Amino acid sequence: MKLSAMFKILTNFGISNKVEYINQAFSRNIGLLTIEEQQKISDVRVAIPGMGGVGGVHLITLARTGICKFNIADFDHFEAANINRQYGARVQNLGKPKLDVMKEDAFSINPFIEFSMFSEGINESNIDKFLEDVDVVVDGLDFFKFDIRRLLFKKAAEKGIYVITAGPMGFSSALLVFSPNGMGFDEYFNIKEGMTDEDKYLSFAIGLAPKPTHIKYMDLKKVDLQSKAGPSLNSACQICAGFAATEVLKIVLKRGKLRPVPSYLQYDPYLSKLCKGYLIMGNKNPIQAVKMKIIKIILKKNKSVYKTQRPVKPNVNFKAGDMISKSVLEYLITAGIQAPSGDNAQPWKFEILTNQIDLYLVHDKDLSFFNVNQIASQISCGAVVENIVIAASSLGIGSTIEDVFSKNGNLVISVKFSCKGIEKDNLSDYIWKRHTNRKLYERRSILSATLSKVLASTKTIQGAKLHVVTDKNDLKKIANIIYQIDQIRNEHRPLHEHLMSMIRFTDEEALEYRDGLPLKNLEAGLIGELFLKMTKQWTVMNIINKIGIGKMVARHSYQGITHSSGVALLTIDGSEVQDMINGGRALERVWLTLASLGLAMQPMTAITLFYQRVALNRERDFQLKHQKILNKIEKNYKELFHLVGKEPNRNQIMLFRFGHSDKIHCRTLRQDHTTLIREDIKK
Ligand SMILES: Cc1cc2nc3c(=O)[nH]c(=O)nc-3n(C[C@H](O)[C@H](O)[C@H](O)COP(=O)(O)O)c2cc1C
Structure with a gap:
């Protein structure tokens, strides 16, 4: 609404000037403020840089208190992500400058407000003008606007102006008041030249809220100092505005007790906690230094480099005769390579053709003892194909798997x-x-309706069958079998050496290769990780096996089974390459179904791949004592999964356990799909 229209309305209510308006509009303040004080604050000028989460609500709260002069600054426009907390963020304001929207909002509370507007935000060249005639500064700057905040506080102190900063921290608000005669910004926050941005933000955070109550309930994984984003709630912004407006009154009316830094005040309604104190030496206080170290460790732990890079789903309008664009085919390949592979070897490459993707199995990627006759890699390639087919369906594209053939030795x-x-x-x-x-996993049973969904998951893949065991006694029997298989695995030098070569012990290594198993992905715990580091060399592992400590690892696998809701064996009718591919497709469908049901899963393929080797008459690849174990347990194992008799051609694809579990610490990485597209193939 235009100002002239507002004044017309006021005239209808018998109000023709500022004094009359103040008398009526703010009459309910009287009793807490005197009439003289109300008049006095109408002449006070408050500067608010930033019209976002706290700045907007500061302006409105102070306008309703009766402040009539403001210097406000913001260069930004409202966007949808502001809606949760910013005063002016409403659908009709999306795309509009924050400054204009907030000015209009404030006018609708008091059309007599005088504004000095800084639509370019505050910067070195306009900061003096921004602070001209100002009585108090109320900090509305974004948490991450550090350098300009620092300058603002410094300039304000030089000009004898108080600065109030009230920051939303989780559900809580933290208030600091900077007196021009007291501790300065740099001194309180212990800011030194040459500090990294990350250290600056952390210093600001721990100084703002010396009692970080919000850490108890805030998901720190959502705090990303690099991309300058973190969780922020409107309810906390509102408390900030209440805190700050009260301090403004105390400062300009010289009433009540001011407690400038190093005093602090925090209120956390979520925990019903009020924290106030005096932080001797500010952030230089040794306790603050310890806090800084701890928070850094937590943030480093949470700063996962192991995130799945999910590309934006392309829009496709694919009609007969059209060519699918390269970018859509690349999207399908990216979806494909999210598939599992033995030790995350990613044994595949691709070629993009017209409306077609060819997947090549790359032998050299996995030459491990496990990968007998490349069966594990064939299964993985099947899983990739299934992902591609499923992802294509999500774009409305139909797929057919036309050829599975070997060309120049390639599948x-x-x-x-x-x-x-x-x-x-x-x-x-x-x-x-x-x-x-x-x-x-948690020792929890699975609902029969959930189990039915898992069992039905492979029905589109011909010849695939899932045999599930959930009976507690049978699970113990399987656990015993896995315990023995795991001992073979631990005592097998090539298997041990291969596993160690695939563990990525540092983030740097994981990021360089983007394959294999990041150490944290193994969920071995601190002791387990130490054990893995110590046993990198076969000579150490060999000694550990000889003195019987290796059994502890097998014991862990035993517990893995007894803690699961069930164990399942996926089989396929047939033993040709085509059958293994279909087995991989079925595996991916079961696994995705488990994920959709919120169930965790871990393959336990040593056993299936060992018996694949036996079935290929390569029993002698095992030491004699291991051959004996395999012979001894075979009957029990096959009986548990009804593998004996009727269907001699039924082949094992994968044994896995499943159940309810906490989230894992870190995911595996995938190589960039562009490096996987073959260019050496001439059609
Ligand atoms: C054929 C095959 C065999 C596997 N065997 C095992 C296994 O014995 N133990 C295990 O913990 N994970 C096993 N995995 C899981 C892979 O290590 C895992 O899929 C890979 O590291 C990628 O990680 P992701 O599944 O979390 O995406 C196997 C995966 C495949 C496809």
């Missing part, structure tokens, strides 16, 4: 795409969420 699978109307496969979202979980 090639062609996925051809067509525009036939296809229903979206509901598993598509879980392509990006599925992962291996090696934690100990």
Whole structure:
């Protein structure tokens, strides 16, 4: 509404000037403020840099208190992500300058307000003008605007102006008052030249809230100092405004007791906690230094480099005769390679053709003892294909797997795409969420309705069958079998050496190779991680096996089974390469289904791949004592999964455990899809 229209309304209410308006509009303040004080604050000028989460609500709260002069600054426009907390962020204001919106909002409270507007925000060149005639500064700057905040506080102190900063921290608000005659910004926060941005933000945070109550309930994983974002609630911004407006009154009316820094005040309604204190030496206080170290450790732990890079889903309008764009095919490949592979070896490459993706199995990527006759890699390639088919369906694209053939010794699978109307496969979202979980799960049974969904998950893949064991006694029997298999694994030098070569012991290593198993992904705990580091060399592991400590590792696998809701064996009818690919497709469907049901899963493939080797008459690849163990447990194992008799051609694809679990600490990485697209293939 235009100002003239507002004044017209006021005239209808018998108000024709500022004094009359103040008398009426703020009459209910009287009793807490005197009439003289109310008049006095109408002449006070408050500067508020920033019209966002706290700045906007500061302006409105102070306008309703009766402050009539403001210097306000902001260069930003409202966007949807501001709606949760910023006063002026409303649908009709999206895209509009924050400054204009807030000025209009304030006018609707008091059309007699005088504004000095700084639409370029505050900066070195306008800071003096911004502070001209100002009585108090109320800090409304974004948490991460550090350098300009520092300058603002310094300039204000030089000009004899108080600065109030009230920051939302979780559900709480933390208030600091800076007196021009007291401790300065740099002194209180212990800011030194050459500090990194991250250290500056942390110093600001721990100085602002010396009792960080919010850490108890805030998901610190959502605090990203690098991308300058963190959680922030409107309710906390409102408390900030209440805190700050009270301090403004105390300062300008010289009433009540002011407690400038190093005093602090925090209120956390979530925990019903009021914290006030005197932080001797500010952040130079040794306790603050310890806090800084602890928070840094927590943030470093949470700063996961192991995030799944989920690309934006492309918009596709694919009609008969159209060519699918390269970017869409690349999206499908990216979805494909989220598939699991033995030790995350990622044994695949791709070629992009017209409306077609060819997947090549790359032998050299996994030459481990486990990967007998490349069966594990064939299974993984099957899983990639299934992901591609599912992701294509989510774009309305139909797929057919046209060829599985060997060319120049390479296994090639062609996925051809067509525009036939296809229903979206509901598993598509879980392509990006599925992962291996090696934690100990909760000993909880699974609902029969959930189990039915798991059992039905492979029905589209011909010849696939899932045999599930959930009976507690049977699970113990399987645990015993796995215990013995795990001992073979621990005592097998090539297997041990291969596993160690695939563990990425540092973040740097993990990021360089983008394959293998990041140490934290193994969920071994601190002692387990130490054990893995110590046993890197076979000579150490060999000694550990000889003195019997290796059994502890097998014991962990035993517990893995007894803590699960169930164990399942996925089999396929047939033993050709095509069957293994289908087995991999079925595996991916089961795994995605488990993920969609919120269930964790871990493959336990040593046993299935050992018996694959035996089935290929390569029993002698094992030491004699291990051959004996395999012979001894085979009957029990096959009986537990009804593998004996009827279907001699049924082949094992994967044994896995599943159940309810906490989240894992870190995911595995994938190589950049662009490095996986083959260019050396001439058609
Ligand atoms: C054929 C195959 C065999 C696997 N065997 C095991 C296994 O014995 N133990 C295990 O913990 N994980 C096993 N995995 C899981 C892989 O290590 C895992 O898929 C890979 O590291 C990628 O991680 P992600 O599943 O979390 O995406 C296997 C995966 C495949 C495809």
